[in-house]
Each structure stands twice: as structure tokens, then as C-alpha cells.
Amino acid sequence: MRFFDSHCHLDFPELAEGLALHLSEARSVGVSNFLVPGVTLAQSKSLVTFKQQYASCHIALGLHPYFIAQHHSDHFAELAEFAAAHVERLVAIGECGIDATCAQLVYQQHLFQQHIELANTLKLPLIVHHRQSHHLIAQSFKLTSPLYGGVIHAFSGSLQQAQYYIEKGFKLGVGGTISYSRANKTKGVFAQVPLDTLLLETDAPSMPLAGYQGQINVPKRLAEVFTHLCHLRDESADVIAEQLYTSSCTLFRI
Numbered sequence: 328m329r330f331f332d333s334h335c336h337l338d339f340p341e342l343a344e345g346l347a348l349h350l351s352e353a354r355s356v357g358v359s360n361f362l363v364p365g366v367t368l369a370q371s372k373s374l375v376t377f378k379q380q381y382a383s384c385h386i387a388l389g390l391h392p393y394f395i396a397q398h399h400s401d402h403f404a405e406l407a408e409f410a411a412a413h414v415e416r417l418v419a420i421g422e423c424g425i426d427a428t429c430a431q432l433v434y435q436q437h438l439f440q441q442h443i444e445l446a447n448t449l450k451l452p453l454i455v456h457h458r459q460s461h462h463l464i465a466q467s468f469k470l471t472s473p474l475y476g477g478v479i480h481a482f483s484g485s486l487q488q489a490q491y492y493i494e495k496g497f498k499l500g501v502g503g504t505i506s507y508s509r510a511n512k513t514k515g516v517f518a519q520v521p522l523d524t525l526l527l528e529t530d531a532p533s534m535p536l537a538g539y540q541g542q543i544n545v546p547k548r549l550a551e552v553f554t555h556l557c558h559l560r561d562e563s564a565d566v567i568a569e570q571l572y573t574s575s576c577t578l579f580r581i
Contacts, residue, residue: 328357328553328564328565328568328569329357329358329359329568329572330356330357330358330359330360330527330549330550330553330568330571330572331358331359331360331361331362331526331527331571331572331575331576332353332358332360332361332362332527332528332529332531332546332549333362333478333500333526333527333528333575333579334362334364334422334454334478334480334481334500334502334528334529334530335361335362335363335528335529335530335531335546336363336364336366336530336531336532336533337349337350337361337363337377337381337384337531337546338363338370338373338374338377339532341532341543342531342532342543342545346381349531349545349546349547350381350383350546352545352546352547353545353546353547353549354383355547356547356549356550357550357568358546358547358549358550359383360383360384360385360575360576360581361381361383361384361385361546362384362385362386362387362418362419362454362575362579363377363378363384363385363386363387364386364387364389364391364419364421364422364454365386365387365388365389365390365391365406365421365422366389366390366391366393366394366422367390367391367394367397367398367402368390368398368402368405368406371388371389371390371406371409372388372409374386374387374388375413375416378416385418385579385581386416386417386418387417387418387419387420387421387422387451387454388406388409388410388413388417388420388421389406389420389421389422389423389442389454390402390403390406390423390438390442391422391423391424391456392423392424392425392426392429392435392438392439392456393426393429393456395429395430395431395434395435395438396430398438403438403441403442406445407441407445410445410449411448411449414449414451417449417451418451418452418579418580418581419446419451419452419453419454419477419478419579420442420445420446420449420451420452420453420454421442421446421453421454421455421456421477421480422454422455422456422480423438423439423442423453423454423455423456424439424455424456424457424460424464424480425439425456425457425458425460425463425464425467426456426457426458426459426460427458427459427460427463428458428459429458432463436463436466436467439464439467440467440470440471443467443468443471443473444471446473446474446475446477447471447473447474447475450474450475451475452473452475452476452477452478452578452579453473453475453476453477453478453497454477454478454480455477455478455479455480455497456480456481457479457480457481457482457484461484461488465491468495472495473495473496473497475496476495476496476497476498476578477496477497477498477578478497478498478499478500478526478528478578479492479497479498479499479500480500480528480530481500481502481504481528481530481534482499482500482501482513482516483504483510483512483513484513484516485512485516486515486516486519486520489516489520489524490520493520493521493524497524498524498525498526498574498578499516499517499520499524499525499526500526500527500528501517501525501526501527501528501552501556502527502528502529502530502534502552503529503530503534503535503536503537503544503548503551503552504534505517505552505555505556505559506536506537506538506551506552506555507537508537514559517556517559517560518559518560522560522562522566522567522570522571523570523573523574524574525556525571525574526571526574526575526578527549527552527553527556527571527575528549528552529544529545529546529548529549529552530544531543531544531545531546531548532544532545535548536548536551536552536555553567553568553571
């Protein structure tokens with residue numbers, strides 16, 4: 328089996344020092360591809376060099392709502408110019424989105440709108456962060472429809488919300504949340520939606536699985552996310568693995 332970690336922050340300090348080992352351990356359980364999103368202007372720019380060092384890592388550029396205090400008024404214009412200049416190295420725009428637990432919601436919505444427009448211009452999918460904000464994301468999609476789909480990172484929501492995103496051309500990111508007994512609603516969604524609408528992700532070094540609370544999450548845990556997903560689905564493990572990998576490669580054109 329082969330796996331694609333569609334969302335992991337391998338360049339974050341918690342993982343960077345031992346990255347060679349983390350990648351080796353991930354490959355030993357079948358993880359052959361990794362997508363590293365952008366979160367700030369400076370970090371997004373650094374990902375181009377990161378990509379040159381690690382061929383199995385694919386990159387996206389974006390301004391994450393969690394870091395809203397670090398985004399200056401001219402940062403998006405600079406990010407857009409940089410993305411256009413390096414578009415052949417990119418597989419997506421993001422991480423972007425709306426986080427209702429963070430400040431400056433109006434500015435977040437404006438910034439998200441700009442990301443959608445940039446993705447449309449560059450003909451790339453979006454990596455969308457959400458937290459208590461499905462209704463706000465839907466508002467943004469009404470203003471500017473994403474033309475190339477994307478992935479709803481760490482999806483947690485209702486079946487109706489999942490179907491809305493799927494109709495918009497989006498995949499749903501399946502992560503360590505499904506390892507927790509409290510995540511029955513999310514697990515129910517992942518059990519019901521078409522298999523080809525799902526992607527695997529770890530969000531390493533964040534989102535540790537049940538049993539690893541308080542520890543740094545690492546990309547090798549993707550195999551455990553996969554096992555938890557298999558418990559929810561009717562298809563065989565081989566069929567699930569191949570479809571998840573194919574869906575990732577198709578979305579990101581790899």
C-alpha cells in the first residue's frame with residue numbers, strides 16, 4: 328500500500344530537526360508523498376527551497392488565519408506575486424480559510440476571498456482551514472466560486488455540510504480526529520460519503536491521535552489514521568488505500 332499525507336507541516340520546528348528520520352519512518356509504513364502548506368508570507372517563500380531539498384514533499388503557499396496577527400496589509404499581494412512566479416512548483420493555494428476562534432473575522436473573510444481568486448487565476452486547488460466557520464466559508468464561495476476544488480482540511484461537520492463541499496468539487500481531509508470515541512458525527516460522515524471524496528492527512532506536528540495526546544504528531548501516524556478509516560468503510564483495505572492515493576494525486580496533479 329502507498330499513502331499520501333495531504334497535510335503536514337514538516338518544516339515546523341517540532342519536526343525540522345529530525346526530519347530525515349520522520350520521513351524515513353513514514354516511508355517504512357508506505358507514506359510516499361507529503362504536502363506541506365504555507366501559513367505565513369516568509370514561511371511560504373521558504374517552502375520553495377524546502378521543496379528542492381525534499382523531492383517527495385509538495386508545497387502550497389498561503390496565509391493561515393491562525394497567524395492573522397502576523398499578516399501585514401501588503402503580504403497577500405507579495406504572496407500572490409511570488410506564487411505566480413513559482414506556480415510550476417505549487418500544487419495548491421493555502422493553507423487559507425476562516426477561523427471563528429481567531430480575531431479579525433472581517434479581515435479573515437477578505438483574505439480568504441483573495442486566496443480563492445488567486446487559486447482560480449493560477450488554476451490550482453485550495454487547502455481550506457475551518458473552525459466554527461462553515462457558514463462563513465459558504466458565504467465566501469457564493470461571492471467567488473472556487474473553480475479547481477480543493478480539500479477541506481480536518482473536516483468536521485454534518486453530512487449536509489460535507490455534501491455541500493463535495494458538490495463544490497472539494498475533498499474532505501481525514502485525520503486523527505476519527506481515532507477519538509467522541510468524534511461519532513465526523514466518523515458517520517466519513518462512513519457515508521463516496522470513497523473518492525476523502526484524503527488522508529496528519530496535520531503533523533498537530534492533531535495527535537488518541538493514545539498519543541501531549542506528544543508531537545508525526546507523519547508515520549498516517550498509517551494509523553488509515554486503519555481507523557478502514558474500520559468505518561465497507562470497501563477492502565486495498566481498495567481504500569489505492570483510491571485515497573489516486574484521489575490525492577489527481578487533485579494535486581502529481
